[in-house]
Amino acid sequence: MAQSAPKKKERSKLNAGDWEQQALVLIAEQGIRAVAVESLARRMGVTKGSFYWHFPNRDALLESSLLRWEKHDAANLQASLGAISDPRDRLRSFFRRTGREKLTHDVYSSLCMASDHPKVEPLLERVAARRMKHIEAAFGEIGFDPAEATHRARLTYSTYLGFLQLQRQHQAPNLSSEEFEAYMTHVIATLIPDS
Amino acid sequence: MAQSAPKKKERSKLNAGDWEQQALVLIAEQGIRAVAVESLARRMGVTKGSFYWHFPNRDALLESSLLRWEKHDAANLQASLGAISDPRDRLRSFFRRTGREKLTHDVYSSLCMASDHPKVEPLLERVAARRMKHIEAAFGEIGFDPAEATHRARLTYSTYLGFLQLQRQHQAPNLSSEEFEAYMTHVIATLIPDS
DNA sequence: TTGTTTCCATACGGACGAGTATGGTAAAGA
DNA sequence: TCTTTACCATACTCGTCCGTATGGAAACAA
Numbered sequence: 001m002a003q004s005a006p007k008k009k010e011r012s013k014l015n016a017g018d019w020e021q022q023a024l025v026l027i028a029e030q031g032i033r034a035v036a037v038e039s040l041a042r043r044m045g046v047t048k049g050s051f052y053w054h055f056p057n058r059d060a061l062l063e064s065s066l067l068r069w070e071k072h073d074a075a076n077l078q079a080s081l082g083a084i085s086d087p088r089d090r091l092r093s094f095f096r097r098t099g100r101e102k103l104t105h106d107v108y109s110s111l112c113m114a115s116d117h118p119k120v121e122p123l124l125e126r127v128a129a130r131r132m133k134h135i136e137a138a139f140g141e142i143g144f145d146p147a148e149a150t151h152r153a154r155l156t157y158s159t160y161l162g163f164l165q166l167q168r169q170h171q172a173p174n175l176s177s178e179e180f181e182a183y184m185t186h187v188i189a190t191l192i193p194d195s
Numbered sequence: 196m197a198q199s200a201p202k203k204k205e206r207s208k209l210n211a212g213d214w215e216q217q218a219l220v221l222i223a224e225q226g227i228r229a230v231a232v233e234s235l236a237r238r239m240g241v242t243k244g245s246f247y248w249h250f251p252n253r254d255a256l257l258e259s260s261l262l263r264w265e266k267h268d269a270a271n272l273q274a275s276l277g278a279i280s281d282p283r284d285r286l287r288s289f290f291r292r293t294g295r296e297k298l299t300h301d302v303y304s305s306l307c308m309a310s311d312h313p314k315v316e317p318l319l320e321r322v323a324a325r326r327m328k329h330i331e332a333a334f335g336e337i338g339f340d341p342a343e344a345t346h347r348a349r350l351t352y353s354t355y356l357g358f359l360q361l362q363r364q365h366q367a368p369n370l371s372s373e374e375f376e377a378y379m380t381h382v383i384a385t386l387i388p389d390s
Numbered sequence: 391t392t393g394t395t396t397c398c399a400t401a402c403g404g405a406c407g408a409g410t411a412t413g414g415t416a417a418a419g420a
Numbered sequence: 421t422c423t424t425t426a427c428c429a430t431a432c433t434c435g436t437c438c439g440t441a442t443g444g445a446a447a448c449a450a
Contacts, residue, residue, distance in 0.1 A: 012416085013427060031311060036407060048409085050428050058408070113308050115363040116226060124364040151381035158357025165356040166349070168310040169319040186346035190385070207446085208397060231437060243439090245398050253438070 014044060016054045016064065023065040028106035032114045035062065059119070066123050069107055073127065076101060081134060087141035091156070091192050094135065095184055098163070099175045109164045132157050142193070156191050209239060211249045211259065218260040223301035227309045230257065254314070261318050264302055269325065271296060276329060282336035286351070286387050289330065290379055293358070294370045304359045327352050337388070351386050 022044055026035050037051045037058055044050075055061045080097055084090040098105065108127070114120040136153035144152060166172040173179040217239055221230050232253055236243045250256045275292055279285040293300065303322070309315040331348035339347060361367040368374040 037409090038407070046427090047429055049430075052409070053427060056409095112360060113310065115308065115360070121364055125366060128361070128364065128366055147377065148381065151378050152385070154361070154378060155354060155382055155385060158361060159350060159353045160357065161360040162353025162356035162358075165307060165310070165360065166323070166353060169316055169323065171320060171323055182342065183346050183349060186343065187350055190347070190350060232439090233437070241397090242399055244400075247439070248397060251439095 014046065014050060014054070017068075018044065019051065019054055019061060020065040020068050023061055024069055024107050025103065027065070027110050028103055031110045032062070032117065032120065037061075062119055066111075066119060069104065070123055070127065073104055073108070074130065076104065077131065077134065087138040088192055088195070090138045091135065092188055094131075094156075095160070095188060098160075109168060112161065112164060113168070128157065128161075152191065159187060159191070209241065209245060209249070212263075213239065214246065214249055214256060215260040215263050218256055219264055219302050220298065222260070222305050223298050226305045227257070227312065227315065232256075257314055261306075261314060264299065265318055265322065268299055268303070268322065271299065272326065272329065282333035283387055283390070285333045286330065287383055289326075289351075290355070290383060293355075304363060307356065307359060308363070323352065323356075347386070354382060354386070 019040070022040060023035050026040060026043070035058070037048050041048045041051050051061075055064075081090050081093060084093055111120050111124060115124055132153045135156050136149045139149040139152045139156075140146065163172055173183060214235070217235060218230050221235060221238070230253070232243050232246045236246050239245075246256075250259075276285050276288060279288055306315050306319060310319055327348045330351050331344045334344040334347045334351075335341065358367055368378060
C-alpha cells in the first residue's frame, strides 16, 4: 500500500508490514498451514535470518497479520455498508460484497478452515459477531421483532458461510456466471421480504 | 460393531477395520491432521510396527477410513430419509438429523475443515451432491419448478454447512437448548413453504 | 513337534520446519 | 571518517513424523 521513505516498490530493506502482507497472501492462496518462515522468506527473496529479526517467532507473525486483516476488514465493512440507509439495500449489498476485495475475501475463506488454531478461532468469532450484528440491525429496521431478527441474521450469515464452504469444495457457481446471479436472486428473494 | 472369530471386545489381535474406526474417532475429535500413525498406535495400545503390517502407508489408512465413513453415511441418509413420503417432513427430518449419530456427524464437520487435501475434497463433493439431490427432489415434490428447486436445495444445504461452521467457532446454540429449537423453527418456516 | 502365517516391538534413517548463534554489510548519524 | 544501527546470510540444534528393516512371539497347520 503506502511506504515511508523510499516510495519504491522494489526497495532493498523489508519491514514487519511487508512480512505480514505476504503472510496474508500465502494464507489466501494455500491456507494458514502454508505459512512457514523458510518458505515465506524464499518468497520474499531473503532467508529466515531476516524474519527472526522482525519477529520473535512464527506465532507473532500470525498474530500481527491476522490483526492487520481484521482491522482492514472491519473498516471495509463500515465503508461498504455504513452509508446505505435502506436496510434492504444494505442486505443486498452484503451479499454482493462477496466478489469484491478478492484477497481479503480469500483470506477469510482460508481462515474458516482453521477454526481450530487458538489465534484464528477468536478472530472468526469477532468477525462473525460484528457482521451478524449489522445484518440483525438491518432486519430490525425492516420490521422484524428482536428474536426473529436474530434468527434471520444467523440464517443469512450461515448461507454465506455455507457458500464459502461449497466454494472451497468446488461446488459453487462462478461469481460471474448467470447461475450465480440466478442463485443470488433466489437467496435474496427468500431471505429478504419485499416491502 | 461385529467381530469375526473371538467375539470379544478386548481381543488381542487387531485388524484393518479397527484402525479405520479409531482413525475416524481421532478425526472427529481432533481433525484429520491429528491422524498420525505413532499417536494412533499409542491409542490402540500397540506400536507403529503393527500399523505398517495392516496398511502400506498413512494415506492408505485415510482412504479406507474415509470410504468406510462415506458408505456408512450414505446408508444412513437412505435409511433416515428414504422412508418418509411427505417431502416437507423429509426436509424437516433432514434438519433434525444434525443431533443424532454424533460420531458420523463430527467426522463430517472435521472433514469440512480439510477441503484442501486431495482425498477429502472429492469426498466432500460426493457427499454434498448426494444430499443436495435429496433436498432438491423434495422441493420438486412440493411444487418448485426445477431451477427453483436447485437453488432452494443449495440454499438449504448452505445453511446447514454454515451452521457447522458456526458450531466450530463456538457461535452456534447448543443442540438441546431452547434457542436452538427456536432457530430451527425459524429456519424451517423460512425455507419450507407451508402448504 | 515343527514349520508357517499373522501380528507386533524395536531400532534406525531421512525429510521438514522451528528456533538459535553468530558473523557480515550497507546506510545513517556523530 | 568512524561507529552504530538495521537488516540479512549461514550454519547449526532440536523435535516431530513418515517409512523401513528386522527380529520375536503367538496361533495354527502339517
